[in-house]
Amino acid sequence: MACQREDELQELVDEARKIAYEGKVANYIPALQKQNPEVLSCAITYPNGKCVSAGDINQSFSLQSISKIITLAIVLMDYGVDHVFHKVGMEPTGDPFNSIVKLETSSQAKPLNPMINAGALAVTSMIKGKNAEEKVEYILKFVRKLCNDPDITYCNDVAISEFTTSFLNRSLCYYMKGGGVIHGNVEEIMEVYTKHCAISMNSLHLANVGAVFAMNGVNPVTGERVMPKEVARICKTFMVTCGMYNASGEFAIKIGIPAKSGVSGGIMCSVPGRFGIGIFGPPLNDIGNSHTGMKLLELLQEKYDLSMF
Structure with missing residues (x-):
């Protein structure tokens, strides 16, 4: 079991909060x-x-890279495994999430996995819709179902801030377009990508999203199946191997659960068959994961034995 009492959880939150100023809030967005x-x-x-x-x-807070697991689920449901992984690989990488290195050294500029920026941009290029507006609304419709909240949307200020400063991501897109991995208008892909990264929610919402994956695609609140079991399984596997950037291996050993982080400070965890966890702590460590969030997960692991291994 995990924490059943809010006062117990509050004690752990207060303990983790003590190291907030050892981390740094993201400043490149x-x-x-x-x-x-x-x-x-x-x-x-x-x-x-x-x-x-x-x-x-x-x-x-904005989802940032946590949205990558959601868009992956969408394209897997729409196109199937073979189509998606013809364009994007399945292998983890020790390089930073925004690195272009592996695109240059792999065949046909194919990104290694959907959790790095290159892979997430390739996934975004597959989202259905006639234009950017339709594609963003298509993503939001699914997110609202995951969260049980029809009012979920993106933060326009964050989306604009990212769109106007995403020079490296544009470079990744053009490189992959040159290699035939992605098609379509790069600026449209960038608009959709920055807006789904800017989708805004709180930890309550995020915990419910995590629980959907933990329960193999069934929403624990409504009882509705919102994704096939196989899609949930694939997504959880990527969360274990690639979800915490290039600290995913260390995280698997220390905490041992599927998780996905974002540079806003969010962490979504899906403990298979048990529960979903949503955490928000803005200061980041050197890798780009929430510093206080990681501390909190370590405390939860010590007390409640979260590890699936």
């Missing part, structure tokens, strides 16, 4: 620079729909 490093929240959603939460739980 101007809008993220404004985040308060002392904010920390955690929610845990169980298979019966019960949720235990603590900290600054109503504080919203």
